[in-house]
Amino acid sequence: MLTLHTKIPHADAIAAQLVLPYELREKCRLRATLDNGEDVAVFTVRGTVLRDGDLLTGEDKRVIKVVAAREPTYKVTCADPQSLLRCAFHLGNRHTQAQVGEGFLRIRADKVLKEMLAGLGAMVEEEMAAFEPESGAYGGGHAHHHDGPLAPIPLRQKIHRPGDPK
Template identity: 45%
Template sequence: MRTIDKRLTAKLAPVLVKRAPTITLAFDARCKSRLAVTLDNGEEVALVMPRGTVLADGDMLVADDGGFVRVVAAAEDVLVVRAVNPLTLMRAAYHLGNRHTPVEIDADHLKLEADSVLEDMLKRLGTTVTRESQPFQPETGAYGGGHKHGHDETFSEDYALAQKLYREHDHSQCGHDHDHHHHHHGHGHE
């Protein structure tokens, strides 16, 4: 059984991309670092990616024998959210983000995995929600390539950027001050 363990960052010639066997995966499977999968041609392979890797539609992977495999995002049950104005759509995005819901963002709509509770909330916010079967590719992260762990190559750069933004942030706008001489009732310290 071949093992696929690398994502190619360089561009390949279109003929090589076209010839590569494909692996069609839903979003949840594209987030897993260890997975036994079957390529679309029927070949069984082991997918062993670095932790935190989120595969996207069109990614080219390299197997341990040097062969290429192209990722295809599978169609899955999603909610497509539209609104009559940008403010309503931004409010919907805010409430989804507040729930840490993976969301794909487009200029005129949002897309998320089908969920009846979220569907109801979105309708109450004044959006139009339709259930469809489409590939789902949510945003991957505010500071770079995706979900970060302390050992990822760009983590230190991303962390430094986050700390810089935090230091530049005017905390007085948060509705609290940072005078730490106040009492924390019930916590046993001052």
């Protein structure tokens, strides 16, 4: 099984893509399947979030591109910027991850939040979209260069895939 543990800034060739929803791009230990059907293990430092377009490699030096999967989200828009800012405040007050776009917010689909936002006068549209929320004030929004693995690589740790039998 291919093990990915090092982020690189650029590559001349991409061997395959690792398409993951945001929930799995937050995991520090993950077993997944590449778009070519090959199984991979991903090891990152706790707190690392893989972003759309990140490049990962391992011992065999093949480069794998991370792709944000389309997933159920709500696109939140308002008639004016002040109303959108008010919605952002209320989402933040509930510690809700949000993607900030040009004139919109995007959140994971949640019926309770949808009702709250509609009550604030927002238009809430269901859509399948790549979810890339803000990293937060302490999330290290800028890139760091790593000279080695992102995390120690266990030799015999079993990597569980969501949905694997217990």
